[in-house]
Amino acid sequence: MMKDLTNPPIDRIDGRMKVTGGAQYFADFDLPNTAYCVIVGSEIARGSIASLDTKKALGAPGVLGVFTHQNMPPIPGWDAPVGGEADGPAPKPKTEETYRILSSPKILFDGQPIAIVVADTFERATYAASLVKATYTKQPTRTDLHKHVSDGVAPKGAEGGNYLRGKADAYQTAPVTLEANYTIPVEVHNPMELHGILAHWTAANTLMIYAKTQGVNATQQAMAQAFKLDPKNIHVHTEFMGGGFGMGLRTWPQETAVVAIARKINRPLKLVVSRSQMFTLVGHRPYTVQTINMGADRDGKLIGIAHAATAETASYEDFTEATVNMTKFMYACPNVSTRYRLVRLDRSVPIWMRGPGEATGAFALESAMDEMAHKLNLDPIEFRLRNYTETDPEHNRPYSSKHLKEAYQRGAEAIGWKNRKNEPGSVREGDWLIGYGMSTGTFNAFRWEASARILLKADGSLTIQSAVTDIGPGTGTALTMIAHNVLGVPVDRIKVEYGDTSLPKAPTQGGSAIVSAVGSAVYDACTAIKTELAGLALRAGGPLAGQQADELTLADGVLSVEKEPKKKVAVSDLMQANNLTVLDKTKDSKGGPELGKYSMYSFSVHFVQVRVNPQTGVVRVTKAVSVADSGRIVSPKTAASQMIGGVAGGIGMALTEEAIIDHRFGRFVNNNLADYHVAVHADVPAIETIMIDKPDPIINPMGAKGMGEIALIGFAGAVANAVFNATGQRVRDLPITPDKVMQKLA
Numbered sequence: 001m002m003k004d005l006t007n008p009p010i011d012r013i014d015g016r017m018k019v020t021g022g023a024q025y026f027a028d029f030d031l032p033n034t035a036y037c038v039i040v041g042s043e044i045a046r047g048s049i050a051s052l053d054t055k056k057a058l059g060a061p062g063v064l065g066v067f068t069h070q071n072m073p074p075i076p077g078w079d080a081p082v083g084g085e086a087d088g089p090a091p092k093p094k095t096e097e098t099y100r101i102l103s104s105p106k107i108l109f110d111g112q113p114i115a116i117v118v119a120d121t122f123e124r125a126t127y128a129a130s131l132v133k134a135t136y137t138k139q140p141t142r143t144d145l146h147k148h149v150s151d152g153v154a155p156k157g158a159e160g161g162n163y164l165r166g167k168a169d170a171y172q173t174a175p176v177t178l179e180a181n182y183t184i185p186v187e188v189h190n191p192m193e194l195h196g197i198l199a200h201w202t203a204a205n206t207l208m209i210y211a212k213t214q215g216v217n218a219t220q221q222a223m224a225q226a227f228k229l230d231p232k233n234i235h236v237h238t239e240f241m242g243g244g245f246g247m248g249l250r251t252w253p254q255e256t257a258v259v260a261i262a263r264k265i266n267r268p269l270k271l272v273v274s275r276s277q278m279f280t281l282v283g284h285r286p287y288t289v290q291t292i293n294m295g296a297d298r299d300g301k302l303i304g305i306a307h308a309a310t311a312e313t314a315s316y317e318d319f320t321e322a323t324v325n326m327t328k329f330m331y332a333c334p335n336v337s338t339r340y341r342l343v344r345l346d347r348s349v350p351i352w353m354r355g356p357g358e359a360t361g362a363f364a365l366e367s368a369m370d371e372m373a374h375k376l377n378l379d380p381i382e383f384r385l386r387n388y389t390e391t392d393p394e395h396n397r398p399y400s401s402k403h404l405k406e407a408y409q410r411g412a413e414a415i416g417w418k419n420r421k422n423e424p425g426s427v428r429e430g431d432w433l434i435g436y437g438m439s440t441g442t443f444n445a446f447r448w449e450a451s452a453r454i455l456l457k458a459d460g461s462l463t464i465q466s467a468v469t470d471i472g473p474g475t476g477t478a479l480t481m482i483a484h485n486v487l488g489v490p491v492d493r494i495k496v497e498y499g500d501t502s503l504p505k506a507p508t509q510g511g512s513a514i515v516s517a518v519g520s521a522v523y524d525a526c527t528a529i530k531t532e533l534a535g536l537a538l539r540a541g542g543p544l545a546g547q548q549a550d551e552l553t554l555a556d557g558v559l560s561v562e563k564e565p566k567k568k569v570a571v572s573d574l575m576q577a578n579n580l581t582v583l584d585k586t587k588d589s590k591g592g593p594e595l596g597k598y599s600m601y602s603f604s605v606h607f608v609q610v611r612v613n614p615q616t617g618v619v620r621v622t623k624a625v626s627v628a629d630s631g632r633i634v635s636p637k638t639a640a641s642q643m644i645g646g647v648a649g650g651i652g653m654a655l656t657e658e659a660i661i662d663h664r665f666g667r668f669v670n671n672n673l674a675d676y677h678v679a680v681h682a683d684v685p686a687i688e689t690i691m692i693d694k695p696d697p698i699i700n701p702m703g704a705k706g707m708g709e710i711a712l713i714g715f716a717g718a719v720a721n722a723v724f725n726a727t728g729q730r731v732r733d734l735p736i737t738p739d740k741v742m743q744k745l746a
Contacts, residue, residue, distance in 0.1 A: 009635070009636040009637035010477065010480070010481065010491050010635070010637065011477075011637065012474050012476075012477050012637075012638060013476050013477050013480055013491075013494075013496060014240070014470070014476055014477075018240070023239075023240040024239065024240060025193055025212075025240050025241070025242055026196060026197065026198055026210040026211055026212050026237075026238060027193075027194075027196060027198070027270065027272050029198055029210045029237075031198070031200055031268040032268075033267050033268060034198070034267065034268040034269070034270055035064055035118050035119065035120060035262075035265060035267045035268065035269050035270070036118070036119060036120070036121060036122040036124075036125045036269070036270050036271075037116050037117060037118045037119075037125055037258060037261065037269055037270070037271050038116070038117050038119075038122070038125040038126050038128075038129040038271075039113045039115075039116055039129070039254060039271070039273060039277060039281070040113065040114055040115040040116070040117065040129050040132045040134075041110075041111035041112060041113060041114065041277065041280065041281075042107045042109075042110060042111060042112045042113075042114050042134070042136070043110075043134070043136070043667075044107055044110065044136045044138050044141075044665070044666070045107070045109055045110040045141045045143060045346045045347075045665065045666025045667065046107060046108065046109075046138070046139045046140065046141045046142070046346040046666065047107050047136050047137050047138040047139045048105045048106050048107055048136065048137050048139075049069070049105035049107065049114060049134055049135075049136060049137075050105075050134075050135045050136055050137045051134065051135045052068055052070070052105075052114065052115070052132070052133075052134045053132070053133040053134070054066040054068065054115065054132055056131040056132075056133075057115075057117055057128040057129065057131040057132045058128075060119070060124065060127060060128040060131060061119075061124055062119040062120040062121055062124035062125075062128075063117065063118070063119045063124065063125075063128045064118045064119055064120065064265055064267075065117075065118045065261070065264075065265060066115055066116070066117050066118070066128070066132065067102060067115065067116045067117075067118070067257075067261055067264075068102060068114065068115045068116075069102050069103055069104050069105055069114075072101075072102040072103065072257070072260070073260040073261060073263065073264040074260070075100075075226050075227065075256060075257075075260050076226070076227055076228045077225045077226040077227060077228055078100055078103075078226065097314075097315040097316035097344075098316060099112075099253070099314075099316035099317070100253070101113055101253035101254060101256070101257045102114075102115075102116065102257060107136065108314070108315055108316055108346065109280065109314065109315075109346055109347050109348045109666075110280060110346075110347075110348075110665070110666050110667045110668070111276075111277060111279070111280030111281065111348065112280075112348070113253075113254060113257070113281075114132075114134055115129070115132045115134075116254075116257060116258075116261060116271075117129040117132065118261060118265060118269065122270075122272070141346050141663070141664075141665065141666035142345050142346050142666075143345050143346055143347055143661050143663050143666040144345075144661075144663040145287045145288075145289060145310070145311075145312050145343055145345065146289065148343050148345065149289060149310050149343065151343050151344070152310045152341030152342060152343050153341060153342055153343075153344070154340075154341060154342075155318060155320045155340065155341075155342055156318070157320075161339060161340040161341055162337070162338070162339055162340075163324070163328055163336070163337065163338040163339075164336075164337045165328070165334070165335065165336045165337075165393065165394065166304070166334045166335030166336065167304070167335045168306070168335075168337050169293075169304070169306060169337070170295065170303055170304030170334070170335030171293050171294055171295030171303060171304030171305060171306060171335070172293075172295065172304070173295065173303065173304070174295025174296055174297060174303040174304060175295075175296075175297055175298055176295065176296050176297070176298060176372070176375050176376060177293070177294065177295045178292070178293070178294045178295075178368060178371055178372050178375060179291070179292070179293050179294075180291070180292050180364075180367070180368055180371060180730075180732060181289065181290065181291050181732060182289070182290045182291075182292070182363060182364040182367060182368075182732045182733070182734075183287075183288070183289050183290075183732065183733040183734065184285065184287065184288045184290075184360045184363060184734055185287055185657075185658040185659065185660075185733075185734060185735070186284050186285065186286070186287045186312075186658070186659040186661070187284060187285035187353060187653065187657045187658070187659065188278065188279050188284045188285075188657075188659050188676060189243075189244070189245040189246060189247040189278070189282065189283070189284065189353060190275075190278060190673065190676065190678060191242055191243025191244060191245055191247070192242045192243055193212060193241065193242025193243055194212075194272050194273055194274070194275065194278060195212050195247060195248075195252070195272075195273045195277075195278060195281065195282045196211075196212055196270065196271045196272035196273055197209060197210070197211040197212070197255045197258050197259070197270070197271050198210040198211070198268060198269070198270040198271075199255075199258050199259040199262040199268065199269050199270075200262065200268035200269075201262055201263050201266070205229055205230075205233055206233045206234075206235075207223065207227070207229065207233065207234045207235070207259065208235045208237075209223065209234065209235065209236045209237070209259070210236075210237050210238070211236060211237075211238055211251075211255060212238065212241060212242075212244075212248055213236065213238050213241075213248045213251065213469065214241070214244045214246075214248035214249050214469055214471050214508050214509040214510055215248075215249070215469060215506075215507065215508025215509060215510070216236040216237065216238050216467050216469055216499060216500060216501045217236075217467055217501060217505050217506065217507075217508070218250075218251065218508045219236045219238075219251050219255075220234045220235075220236045220501045222250075222251035222256075223236075223251065223256070223259060226256045226259070227259065227260075234501070235500075235501055235502065236500070236501045237499065237500050237501075238469045238499045238500075239469075239470075239498065239499035239500065240470075240499070241469060241470070241471040241472065241499075242472075243471070243472055244471040244472070244509070244510075245353055245354045245649075246283065246351050246352040246353040246354055246356065246510065247278075247282040247283055247351060247353075248282075248469075248471065249351055249352055249508060249510050250283075250351065252281060252282055254271065254273070254281055255271075258271045275671075275672055275673060276668075276671040276672060278671075279659060279668050279671040279676075280348050280668070280671075281348065282351070283348070283349060283350050283351025283352075283353070284348075284350050284351070284353065284659065285350065285353035285356075285359075285360070286311045286312045286313065286319065286321075286350035287311065287312045288309055288310065288311040288312070288323060288360050289309070289310050289311075290307065290308065290309045290310075290323070290360075290361070290364040291306075291307075291308045292305070292306070292307055292364050292365065292367075292368040293305070293306040293307075294306075294368050294369075294372050296372055296376060298376070299386070300373075300376050300378050300382070300383050300386040300387070301386060301387065302331055302332070302333040302387045303333070303334070303335065304333065304334075304335035304336070304337075305327055305331075305333050305335070305336050305337075305365075306336075306337045306338075306339075307324045307327040307336075307337070307338045307339070307361070307364065307365065308324075308338070308339040308340075308341075309323040309324050309338075309339070309340050309341070309360070309361065309364075310340075310341045310342070310343060311323060311340075311341075311342060311343070311350075311357075311360075312342075312343055312344075312345050312347060312350065313342045313343070313344055313345070313349065313350060314344065314345070314347055314348060314349035314350075315344045315345065315346060315347075316349070317349045318342055318344075319342075319349050319350045319351065320340070320342065320357075321352060321356045321357030321360075322356065322357040322358055322361070323340060323357035323358075323360050323361040324338035324339070324340050324357075324361055325338075325357070325358065325361065326358055326361050326362055326365055326442055327361065327365050328393075328394040329389075329392050329393055329394035329395070329599070330365065330440065330442060331369075331384070331387040331388070331389065332387050332388065332389035332393060333387065333393070336393075346666050347666075352510065354646075354649060354708070354709065354712050355441075355443075355646075355649075355709050355711075355712035355713045356709070358441070358442070358443050358709065358713045359441075359653070359709075359712050359713045359714075359716070362439065362440070362441055362442075362713045362714045362716075362717055363714075363716045363717045363720070363734065364717075365717075366439035366440060366714055366717035366718070366721070367439075367717050367720050367721065367730075367732065369383065369384065370437070370439075370717070370720075370721040370724065371724075371730065374422075374424070374724075377422065379420075379422060380437075380438055380721065381408050381412060381417070381438065384408070384440065385405070385408070388404070388405065390402065391599075392599035394599075395599055397597060397598060397599055398597075398598055398599070399598060399599050399600070399601065400445070400598040400599070400600045400696050400697070400698035400699055401629075401631065401694065401695075401696040401697065401698070401705075402601070402603065402629070403603075403629045403692045403694055404440070404603045404605070404629055406629070406692055407603060407604070407605045407627040407628075407629045407690075407692055408438075408605055408627075410627055410690050410692075411438070411605045411606075411607045411625050411626075411627040411690060412438075412607065414607070414625040414627075414688055414690060415436065415438075415607035415608070415609060415623060415625045416436075416609070417436060417438070417607065419436070420435075420436035420725065421725075424724055424725050424726070424727065424728035425726065425727055425728040427726070429611070431613060431614075431615065432611040432612065432613055432620075433611070433612045433613075433614055433726040433727055434609065434610070434611060434726055435609070435610050435612065435722040435723060435724070435725035435726025435727065436607070436608070436609055436610075436722055436725055437607070437608050437610070437717075437718045437719060437720065437721030437722025437723070437724070437725055438605060438606060438607045438608075438718050438721065439605070439606050439714040439715065439716075439717035439718035439721060440603065440604070440605055440606075440714050441603065441604040441605070441606065441709075441710045441712075441713030441714030441715070442601045442602065442603050442604070442710065442713065442714075443512055443601065443602050443706065443709040443710050443713055444511070444600065444601060444602075444706075445512075445513075445516065445600040445601055445602050445630075445631070445696070445699055445705035445706055446511055446512070446513035446516060446517070446600075446706065447513065447516045447517055447520065447590070447591040447595065447600075447699055447700050448507040448513050448516075448517040448590070449507070449517065449588065449589070449590035450466070450468070450504075450505070450506045450507055450517040450518045450520065450521045450588075450589055450590075451466070451504035451505050451506065451521050451586060451587065451588045451589070452464060452465065452466045452479075452504055452506075452518060452521035452522045452524075452525050452586070452587060452589070453465040453466070453503070453504050453525065453584070453585070453586040454483065454522065454525040454526055454528075454529055454583075454584075454585050454586075454587075455582050455583070455584050456487065456489070456529050456571075456582065456583045457581065457582050458572050458575040458576055458580060458581050458582065459572060460489065460493055460557045460571065460572055461489075461493045461494075461495070462483060462487065462489045462493060462494045462495070463494075463495045463496075463497060464476075464479050464480070464483055464494065464495070464496045464497065464498075464522055465496075465497045465498070465503045465504055466479070466496075466497075466498050466503055466504055466506045466518050466521070466522070467498065467499070467500060467501055467502075467503040467504060467505055467506040468498050468499070468506035468507070468509060468514055468518045469498070469499045469508075469509045470498055470499065470509065471509045473509075473514075473638065473641075473642055473708055474635055474637075474638025474641065474642075475498070475509065475514050475515065475518070476496040476498060477635050477637075477638050478515045478519060478634045478635040478638060479496055479498075479515075479518065479519060479522050480494045480496060480635075481634050481635045482519050482522050482523055482526070482634060482702060483522055483526050486523060486526035486527055486530060487526050487529060487530055487554060488553075488554040488555035488556055488557065488558075489557065490556060490557075504521070504586055506518050506521075511706070511709070512602065512705075512706025512707060512708040512709045512710070513706055515634055515702075515704050515706070516699060516700050516702075516704060516705065516706060517589070517590075519634065519700065519702055519704060520589040520590075520700045520701060520702070521587050521588065521589035523589075523700075523701045523702060524587040524589045524701070525585040525586060525587040526585075527701075528585040528587060529583045529585050530554055531549075532583060532585075533554070533559060533571060533574060533583070534549045534552055534559070536574055536575075536578055537552070537559050537569055537574055538552075543569040543573075543574065544559065544561065544567060544568075544569060547561050547567070551563065554571075557570055557571045557572060558570050558571065559571060559574065591699070591700070594698065595698065595699070598698050600696070600698065600699050600705070601705075602628070602629065602630040602631070602705040602706050602707060602709075602710045603628075603629040603630075603710065604626060604627060604628050604629065604630075604710035604711065604713065604714060605626075605627045605629075605714075606624070606625070606626050606627075606647070606650070606714050606715045606717075606718040607624070607625040607626075607627075607718060608621050608623065608624050608625075608715075608718045608719055608722045609621070609622050609623040609624075609722065610622060610719065610722040610723055610726055611726070612723060612726045612727050612741065614727070614745055616738055616742075617737075617738030617739065617740070617741035617742035617745070618738050618741075619655055619719075619723055619736055619738070619741060620683075621651055621654075621655070621683070621684070621685055621719060621722075622685050623685055623686070623688075624647050624651075624685055624686075624687045624688070625687075625688045625689075625690065626643045626646065626647055626687065626688075626689055626690070626711065626715070627689075627690040627691075627692065628643055628689070628690070628691050628692065628707055628710060628711070629692040629694075630691075630692075630704070630705040630706060630707040630710065631694070631695055631696035631699065631702075631703050631704045631705035632693060632694070632695035632696070632702055632703035632704045633691045633693045633704070634702055634704050636691065639689075639691060639707055640689040640691075642707050642708055642711050643687070643689040643707070643711045644687045644689060644711075645711060646708075646710070646711020646712040646715065647684070647687045647711070647712075647715060648679050648684050649679070649711075649712050649715075650711075650712050650715025650716055650718075650719070651679040651683055651684055651715070651719070652677070652678045652679035652683075652735075653712070653715070653716045653734065653735070654715065654716040654719035654720065654734060654735060654736055655679070655683070655719065655735050655736055655737070656677035656678065656679060656683070656735050656737075657676070657677065657678060657679075657735055658670075658676075658677075658734070658735050658737075659671070659676060716734060719736065720732075720734075720736060723736055723741070727741070727744070727745060729741065729744035729745055730744070731744060
């Protein structure tokens, strides 16, 4: 286990570079002779292209080509059976539809690319794209999930979308029951940095890619499959990423198309999509409707829970996520059933969005827990404690660690939970109703396989190398802290190189797993260097001969004997005495079979205070406290930033974010940042973050568990619960906008 982190928090290692403009994002790279492309999207959601006129576009100044289904260059890997193998990191289940970009006149969703216009400047490509004209044969459009819930199909898998522990529908036998429906609308990632790619064929079978991807190795594999290349011939670079939230978790079809066209025109080719295309081409949180049935005895013990969720997916690809999984294990309930179904609509395929399905499911489950607590006249925390479990009831095994009771206590103290009244609508300050709410969040604590290389030079500097992409959470800073705590190298002497396939392989940045995975590889490689240094110092004739390895400490470039600090040797002197200019270690790291004996989760508790104006329906989050039980906190400052970012996103999820579709046409009506409302500074109060900061003894040598997802999971439920406490009115359909509040209060 890594020693206690007693060092003060450090600033982001890339912070100054980012705020001064030194960081290069994919679109910042300019190669000689680069061409630019712009996508023309369909104006219908279902049907086919009847005619496509590209003559004016082809004749526009600087245009190098207009590519459509009539002349799209071949993509060799797409000759394989349809299933997504070539345009994603993993095979996707085949449905009755087929979507290959620019492969046929068939239209399956609004905004589907019908042409890619290539020119010698971005401005010329944009103008020429406006000259492409199409007519369509329209077909009836299916985009309204509510109208097609009965069409839901079970996803493929061992359970077929169903889970049962104990008796089905046992909640019906309980003396106190609840049935409630909850809705999560389409939410769109909308990071500041737009999606795109720069592709350059450096030779007939070698490819250089700068892309907005959360995993350079995954993009490398996807392109290798698509173009039947040796992955070693594909170099992918993504050092900096301006926000991902999940949109970069796969290689999208338009990226593959750009690579094919770049080969055709024999020039580097760059694509940067428009803000409106961010709504249709890079996924979204799927529209989901849920029903919770819950039963408890009059003492507040749960008897049964049934959780059913139905989510949208595309007609051409089944996308699934873990919407109902939290319900299976979160509380000590003997009878639990879940049901998960997909409805195929005329929409582009969804993708995991921060907190993924767990955030969707937590809103329903934690709102229902609050509703049941009210029915029982119990404090919501007390109700959760009466159903607290120290072991995982789904898998019947212990948690690797769980300190959720402490999280409840510390969060309640920080928010002033004692000021909450159990009677809704009973606290008022001036024109505002005051309410308090809380909610629990949880997410799997993963440890994936990863590699890292450590180079310790004789001058005392250290370099960390990993292919991992840091999409913003501060991965490089966390890796720096891990190396510092193992080898004692000052943080200002540590350099991190990442985001490139030439470096040791790393998993995709997602699932709150990177510090656990790549951090373990860094830890192992640093430990190997520390062991070698100790061996050099302790060997016969060495400066510390006669001591034992466990007696040594390493700090600030000096090896010393812990109980006799005068016995010491500088690492630089030790290396020079042994004619070593560098110690170079690469380690592959993964968890062992012991991980399978435990259930490993991170937990969070979110507390909020809201003010609700009964005259206008306006809801303001005036105070937020988020508590993380995610093992040892490796990098305190960036960890707090993760929680703050999750709260900001959670406020948007709870109060403002909703992509609205006009179902007559299957098209978005607010596909821009003026009408799609994300939380801004005025919406976000001061946020207090609390870290339990107790190491998990099982998951990895640092004792660290993931935090990125739990920062958001559960927060929307806390806001909804606070609104109920303030007003006595329950809003179950997100976002909680003033019109819904007023409708309830009327």
